[in-house]
Amino acid sequence: MADTILVVAEQREGKLNRVSLETIAGAQAISKETGWPVEVVLAGSDIGSLAQELAAKAVARVSVLEAPALTTYTSDAYVFALKQFIQEKQPKLVLFPHTYQVRDFAPRLALALDRSLISDAVGYKYENGRLLFTRQMFQGKFAADVSFAGDGPWLATFQIGAFRGDQAEAGSAPVENVTAAVSEGSPRVTPHEVFQEAKQAVDLSQSEVIVAVGRGIKEQKNLALAEELAKALGGEVAASRPICDNGWLPLERQIGSSGQTVAPKLYVALGISGAIQHLVGMKGSRTIVAINKDPEAPIFEIADVGVVGNLFDVVPALTEEIKKAKSA
Amino acid sequence: MKILVCIKQVPQKDAPLKLNESGTWIREDVSYEVNEPDAYALEEALRQKEKHGGEVVVITAGPVRAQQVLREALAKGADRAIHLEDDKFVQLDSTNTARAIAAAAAEENFDLIVTGLQSDDFGAAQTGVLLAEILGLPHATIIIGIEKTDSGLRLKRELEAGHYQFIDLPTPAVLTIQSGINKLRYASLIGIKQAKNKPLRKVAWAEVEPKLSKNLQQIERLYVPVKQKKTEMIEGPAAEVARKVTEYLKNTARVI
Numbered sequence: 001m002a003d004t005i006l007v008v009a010e011q012r013e014g015k016l017n018r019v020s021l022e023t024i025a026g027a028q029a030i031s032k033e034t035g036w037p038v039e040v041v042l043a044g045s046d047i048g049s050l051a052q053e054l055a056a057k058a059v060a061r062v063s064v065l066e067a068p069a070l071t072t073y074t075s076d077a078y079v080f081a082l083k084q085f086i087q088e089k090q091p092k093l094v095l096f097p098h099t100y101q102v103r104d105f106a107p108r109l110a111l112a113l114d115r116s117l118i119s120d121a122v123g124y125k126y127e128n129g130r131l132l133f134t135r136q137m138f139q140g141k142f143a144a145d146v147s148f149a150g151d152g153p154w155l156a157t158f159q160i161g162a163f164r165g166d167q168a169e170a171g172s173a174p175v176e177n178v179t180a181a182v183s184e185g186s187p188r189v190t191p192h193e194v195f196q197e198a199k200q201a202v203d204l205s206q207s208e209v210i211v212a213v214g215r216g217i218k219e220q221k222n223l224a225l226a227e228e229l230a231k232a233l234g235g236e237v238a239a240s241r242p243i244c245d246n247g248w249l250p251l252e253r254q255i256g257s258s259g260q261t262v263a264p265k266l267y268v269a270l271g272i273s274g275a276i277q278h279l280v281g282m283k284g285s286r287t288i289v290a291i292n293k294d295p296e297a298p299i300f301e302i303a304d305v306g307v308v309g310n311l312f313d314v315v316p317a318l319t320e321e322i323k324k325a326k327s328a
Numbered sequence: 329m330k331i332l333v334c335i336k337q338v339p340q341k342d343a344p345l346k347l348n349e350s351g352t353w354i355r356e357d358v359s360y361e362v363n364e365p366d367a368y369a370l371e372e373a374l375r376q377k378e379k380h381g382g383e384v385v386v387i388t389a390g391p392v393r394a395q396q397v398l399r400e401a402l403a404k405g406a407d408r409a410i411h412l413e414d415d416k417f418v419q420l421d422s423t424n425t426a427r428a429i430a431a432a433a434a435e436e437n438f439d440l441i442v443t444g445l446q447s448d449d450f451g452a453a454q455t456g457v458l459l460a461e462i463l464g465l466p467h468a469t470i471i472i473g474i475e476k477t478d479s480g481l482r483l484k485r486e487l488e489a490g491h492y493q494f495i496d497l498p499t500p501a502v503l504t505i506q507s508g509i510n511k512l513r514y515a516s517l518i519g520i521k522q523a524k525n526k527p528l529r530k531v532a533w534a535e536v537e538p539k540l541s542k543n544l545q546q547i548e549r550l551y552v553p554v555k556q557k558k559t560e561m562i563e564g565p566a567a568e569v570a571r572k573v574t575e576y577l578k579n580t581a582r583v584i
């Protein structure tokens with residue numbers, strides 16, 4: 001059988017997760033170099049209409065893998081159904097978006113297939129006929145090129161934002177309905193409704209200026225520094241996850257993949273290293289200023305202005321300077 | 329409940345890391361600490377034991393230096409420790425790491441196995457889930473709340489962008505724990521003293537090697553990522569830096 005790339009698209013409660021399109025864009029890019037055609041599979045039940053959107057991309061086929069057991073996500077049912085499907089199709093490469101759902105089942109699926117999963121890749125390289133996946137290591141301080149050993153199917157997940165979903169090439173693909181294999185036992189995990197915590201008091205997505213603090217702030221009482229800067233700029237205070245984990249600021253002020261996504265005119269990051277889970281929540285900001293004592297901090301990768309220095313020296317001086325500029 | 333906590337020693341967050349000569353790994357002469365999500369997993373295990381009784385066992389796979397994270401866990405209240413001790417454990421992929429832990433833990437019949445949701449060094453987020461597959465147990469990931477029920481556990485699972493979900497799971501099971509699930513404790517002086525006399529079992533490479541197979545993925549090279557965006561870097565005395573940043577905000581970014 002010819003080598004193919006299989007993209008495992010994601011839906012939850014009848015809604016297509018848009019990051020599936022990013023993974024398709026990534027697969028199309030790999031396909032251009034390897035010549036391996038791209039196919040897509042979407043698992044669930046009653047999801048035929050979602051397949052249409054996927055079929056409007058330049059892929060060779062969209063398979064709709066359906067069974068009532070796949071209505072609500074459980075790792076048991078997903079692993080069982082996808083294992084069977086992949087064993088029949090024998091793709092060379094299986095690609096997923098690195099979502100919470102995929103993190104939950106893809107490692108098990110890989111091992112059930114007696115294969116390996118390279119997780120959270122930010123890109124790929126095709127060198128002398130070898131396919132390598134690039135991943136961040138040590139919280140983004142380093143990158144690694146990782147290769148697969150042994151036969152396919154090789155499994156890999158792409159980090160959110162690694163490719164642009166709106167650049168997935170359009171086309172028209174046939175849709176194929178496949179009845180999913182279902183195990184005899186019922187799934188061991190019983191999921192309940194998805195919910196959000198009570199409505200939030202602040203809506204940071206409307207703020208034009210955000211001053212965000214990270215673990216570099218050291219102690220809760222030092223938050224005053226950030227508050228004064230925010231006040232001088234006429235903005236709101238926000239934080240990275242560890243600050244909210246500590247209870248120093250409420251969860252509604254957490255920026256990132258498990259918190260708020262914001263795109264203010266100005267985002268000032270104080271003592272934030274720039275882990276990807278933080279960056280996805282703020283990289284759309286128009287101007288990013290980062291203050292960090294570590295010249296290698298990944299936050300500088302996306303900052304417009306980077307200040308290498310001790311925030312306890314720089315921030316008070318900056319607050320004063322801004323006050324001066326505003327009153328001038 | 330008899331609980332196993334898998335913990336890993338990783339380079340300290342602020343440690344300046346350097347590449348080794350072959351450019352495949354970091355130089356090992358840095359300071360280390362416990363992987364943060366694993367610290368939360370340990371804390372949760374200790375709290376469950378305090379509520380429901382039982383035993384907390386900690387396990388790590390790594391060189392001699394990794395014993396430090398076990399000692400710290402014992403000082404915080406874990407009852408005993410298992411150390412898969414060998415430099416070679418550092419080079420294992422997630423699957424083989426999970427196999428090694430499974431080999432050392434399988435006979436103990438734990439009711440619950442917990443670990444951090446991912447490590448600060450590799451960040452593969454796979455070992456816990458793979459351990460469940462190897463041991464044939466159900467699992468749940470990114471957990472921020474655990475409550476014991478008559479039939480097993482009721483768990484609060486974090487989803488993306490401020491969403492959550494409760495799930496029920498029978499035990500025995502494997503859970504990966506998210507940072508922030510609880511407040512971490514410090515080791516007490518008494519705890520530190522007592523830790524010295526708590527049992528620590530060493531497991532040699534040879535004992536688990538038959539359960540391992542070839543790594544199916546491999547790091548070809550490690551490097552400092554190439555910068556994509558042009559960042560205007562400013563360094564110097566605080567007052568001068570403050571002036572330059574303010575100028576930029578006023579004249580280039582036009583936000584003040």
Ligand SMILES: Cc1cc2nc3c(=O)[nH]c(=O)nc-3n(C[C@H](O)[C@H](O)[C@H](O)COP(=O)(O)OP(=O)(O)OC[C@H]3O[C@@H](n4cnc5c(N)ncnc54)[C@H](O)[C@@H]3O)c2cc1C
Nearest residue numbers: 214215216240241256257258259271272273277278293311
């Ligand atoms: C599933 C998942 C979801 C997550 N969701 C989120 C999320 O929504 N939001 C989020 O933020 N994180 C999230 N995280 C956590 C994320 O991976 C990082 O751990 C976190 O963002 C790190 O926060 P930080 O940058 O404040 O801390 P660190 O990474 O510890 O960085 C502190 C920084 O401060 C600098 N510093 C220290 N002292 C000074 C000083 N005196 N002056 C200047 N700089 C100084 C240091 O150089 C360092 O760069 C998530 C992780 C996972 C696995």
